[in-house]
Amino acid sequence: MEDNMELNQAGFDAIAQKLKQLYPKQDGIFYRSIIPYMLGGNDPLDGVEIWKSETGVPHWHYVTYGYSELYEKECEDPAVSGYGFEMTFRLKCGKEEQPPVWPVNLLQNLARYVFSSGNVFGVGHYIDGNGPIALETDTKLTALGFCMDEELREMDTPNGHVIFLQAIGITSDEMEAFMCWDGKKFLEEMSKYSPFGITDLFRSSYMDNPNFYEAWKQGMEQDGSSTGFLYLDEVGAPLDKGRAYLRLGAGHDQILNRMLRARVGKGRNLYLQGTEDVVQFLPGEPHISMGDGVLSLTMPKEILEEICYVLTSHTGTYPLSDYPLTIELVPTRIVDQDGNVLRTIE
Known part of the structure; x- marks a missing residue:
């Protein structure tokens, strides 16, 4: 050989x-x-x-x-x-x-x-x-x-x-x-x-x-952004009786805010991957659906702006006014290699 x-x-x-x-x-x-x-x-x-x-x-x-x-x-x-x-x-x-x-x-x-x-x-x-x-x-x-x-x-x-x-x-x-x-x-x-x-x-x-x-x-x-995929470990995305519930870590608000504006705001899709759940953000007329384990959120610019505004908030639960979506921001804990909590972002 x-x-x-x-x-x-x-x-x-x-x-x-x-x-x-x-x-x-x-x-x-x-x-x-x-x-x-x-x-x-x-x-x-x-x-x-x-x-x-x-x-x-x-x-x-x-x-x-x-x-x-x-x-x-x-x-x-x-x-x-x-x-x-x-x-x-x-x-x-x-x-x-x-x-x-x-x-x-x-x-x-x-x-x-x-x-x-x-x-x-x-x-x-x-x-x-x-x-x-x-x-x-x-x-x-x-x-x-x-x-x-x-x-x-x-x-x-x-x-x-x-x-x-x-x-x-x-x-x-x-x-x-x-x-x-x-x-x-x-x-x-x-x-x-x-x-x-x-x-x-x-x-x-x-x-x-x-x-x-x-x-x-x-x-x-x-x-806009050439990246259509974003991974965040703290993502939950159930759909219940026509209303979507999106759970996110408060420490990821800035990157998601920027990515939504740079992708959906420019007419492009954005996939948000969590450890278990996947969310797809799309530009267009208001619509929410679930298929193949992916929560699809289609939205016009005004709803996108409301979501981006919510993402600047502290931890809490925020139902959107004219769109069947509730966003829950939960504390993000920054840990070291041994699992010790260094700080908590709320």
Whole structure:
């Protein structure tokens, strides 16, 4: 098996050659998976190669091998190699002489998600890390956005086309703002302050920058949101005798308010997924229905505005005036990893 791989690694060699062209005066550091995934190993990627870049500010450039077809062609689509991408990550250099290893683990974790779920990432997508992207560091970056790697971009290999998709560290409030606008445009705006999408673990949120915030606000109001799905754990949505009852955690009011305006307010649907219940918000004439376990709330602009107004309230029960919907806002408890309540939002 190993001999066959050595004899036919055209996809692998194509990526290696492209990287050598970008960094002709150095040798990359390659972290190879000890046990191949196909033989029961835990790491889906064959490996991650790391290069030292002086582009923009000095940083480490991590590039994966394994989302695309590195060896034999197996995917039925001849135009696309494997999942159609490899992933990159750029980390601002500190005082270290050798590249940190944690981004290698981060990239392998992302690959585990893709390989196990079949869900692929693309330009303008995001993923919530539910915690610091670098464990045991004092960073505000808890999520990732994805854009095209500005230098590597895309290429054709003997096994099909591959794009180089770059993961960029973002803060929790940036992720919420990202969701409420067009993800691709959000990252393009962010690139004005972080050229080449270099992740700086110790930066503050760009939402605190007045110029960035104003550009985001204008873009959201003009374009609406490209994200049609929102997950919140505290969601209840029964329908009883023609009246719907929507239960929400009070701590999620701001993001849902923004998403409703950026989606339904722009004539688009929004799916709200809870741990058990699903709600679909739609623009149109007033109507409420339940089908296949999904509560559908169709509403004109005036009802949307009333819902958004209610979402700014404190905990309590709020029946809408001219629409058969009652909204209940319940306390949201913020807990640590051990389940201890840190604070309660009411």
